[in-house]
Amino acid sequence: MPRQPKKRQAASGRNPNGEGSIYQRSSDGRWVGQAYVLTTEGTRKRKFVYGATWDEAHTKLVELKSRSQRGIPTPDRAWKIADYLPYWLSAYVTDLKPTTARGYESAVRLHLVPALGTKRLDTLQVQHVKTFMNDFRVKCLCCAAGLDRTRRPARQCCSAGRCCKRYPSSRQIQFVHAVLRNALQHAMREELVARNVAKLVRVPAPRYRVGKGLTVEQVRKLLAATEGHRLHPLYVVAATLGLRRGELLGLRWSDLDLDAGTAAIGQTVQRTATGLHLQDTKTEESESILPLPEWTWLVLLDHQERQRRERARLAEVWQEHGLVFPSEVGTPMEPRNLNRHFAALRERAGCPDVRLHDLRHTVVSLLMELGVPPHVVQAIARHADVKLTLKVYSHANLDAMRQALGKLDGRLS
Structure with missing residues (x-):
């Protein structure tokens, strides 16, 4: 076995206070580092890190002590995703509107906990979230929600071996990712995780359909x-x-x-x-x-x-x-x-x-066609941003485009 580096010791032969120690377990040969550090409860407690080699355990121990010295507490409890997300729902999401809270709860229950529930909150990695999002894109929502259990036999698909392949839309993918991102952001505020790994994973932005309106x-x-x-x-x-x-x-x-x-x-x-x-x-x-x-x-x-x-x-x-x-x-x-x-x-x-x-789309579109200034249409539609009024709800009809291009044709010819 390679000789391990000598550690600085006090005159008594013991490590100085706060220095910590590293030892090898006889049961499985893994190296264990331990030190007293600041925890989220506001007290100093002994915490452990583990590694396959002395160097790995030493690196983790140095990082653990460094965070404590910078005033960043170590989580006092090793949360699992399956435990933290319901806690987050009950502690924070209940203050939201009922429909919003219901959507968050469904995302946690149907998608996040089944896929990530066994992962530890403080060891969740970017790759874990990437893998989850890639799997979610090809996940049948019918199967996930258990819709077959409530359908008549004649309408069964997934449970009968004929999956309907009702995959999530880009908006649903973005929403589930946002729920995970918001939960991890609260975990950061509670100093349970050092970073929000969900923020480092990009998901495709949904393309909103331009409102057609009625004639x-x-x-x-x-x-x-x-x-x-x-x-x-x-x-x-x-x-x-x-x-x-x-x-x-x-x-x-x-x-x-x-x-x-x-x-x-x-x-x-x-x-x-x-x-x-x-x-x-x-x-x-x-x-x-x-x-x-x-x-x-x-x-x-x-x-x-x-x-x-x-x-x-x-x-x-x-x-x-x-x-x-x-x-x-x-x-x-x-x-x-x-x-x-x-x-x-x-x-x-x-x-x-x-x-x-579509009646709402029609009001906005007709007002735009009548030449009403966009900021007035925005006030009537009660949009937060005039860009939404112009991009999503208004549209130019074929007659208006023909008239506009006719003017160009008359000028050029």
């Missing part, structure tokens, strides 16, 4: 198909103000000033695992006061009177929540029920490929 004729067909229905005013508001689905269902009569002709957008309806929730809007920019177009104002006046008669007719069955567009008994409307109604509506109107959110 004026399509909007007219949709609204004509709802004439006389109790949800007709909802679609008018969607087509003229561009509110999101949750904002439409969360709109209260107290948010409307029909004398002044304004609407204050302040809350939204969201579905979570525990039921329907009324909560604040998506961002601070989403909270805004919008003027009501005259047509919208007249429709809402008529709708208010109709709802008053509906409430009187149902008497004790009606549960008042002050909502402009509630369910048939006054409670917050289930967002999925609105989706079902719109799915039937678009078929009747001969527009099978449009979405409810």
Whole structure:
């Protein structure tokens, strides 16, 4: 066995305080380094490092002591990913909006813990995260979520040996990576890890589809198909103000000033695992006061009177929540029920490929085509950044492009 370097010793023959020591275990021959260092509990405790050789153990011991001397504490507990992520969810994520917290919990339960749960938090490496992300790109989400267990036999795919290969989208890949990155960032703040290895792994940025919007004729067909229905005013508001689905269902009569002709957008309806929730809007920019177009104002006046008669007719069955567009008994409307109604509506109107959110795209696009300044359109759409208004939601239609290129053709020819 090669001779090991001699260590400096005190006059008593023992190592100076804080110097630590290295010895070889007789059970397996591994080298063990030990020293008293600062821990995350604020006290000094004896911590161990291990190596296959004396040099490896010595290098790790020097790093351990160096971090302690710089005031960087050593984690007092050897967290595993499977233990830390649920702790992080309960300690930090519960303060987020219910839908956001549900998405974080799903990412941890379905993807992160099954793949990385056995890894130690303080020894997680960049390569571990890279391998996980590469595997996740070709992971069937149907299998991961166990959807086959809830499907009828005729619809089974993965459990029947015929995998549907429903792989994650680039947006889903980015989201799961962001959840891991956020968790490790909190671990850094708690001084449980020295660096955030997830930040060192790049994932492809999703390419957002440019909102196509509807033509004026399509909007007219949709609204004509709802004439006389109790949800007709909802679609008018969607087509003229561009509110999101949750904002439409969360709109209260107290948010409307029909004398002044304004609407204050302040809350939204969201579905979570525990039921329907009324909560604040998506961002601070989403909270805004919008003027009501005259047509919208007249429709809402008529709708208010109709709802008053509906409430009187149902008497004790009606549960008042002050909502402009509630369910048939006054409670917050289930967002999925609105989706079902719109799915039937678009078929009747001969527009099978449009979405409810496309009405929001339409408002923004039509305003841009009418020459409204982008910063005004941004205020109406309540976007945080005018770049989003210009890039994602607005689009130039074929006629506008033909007109623009016609001007160029006239100049050059």
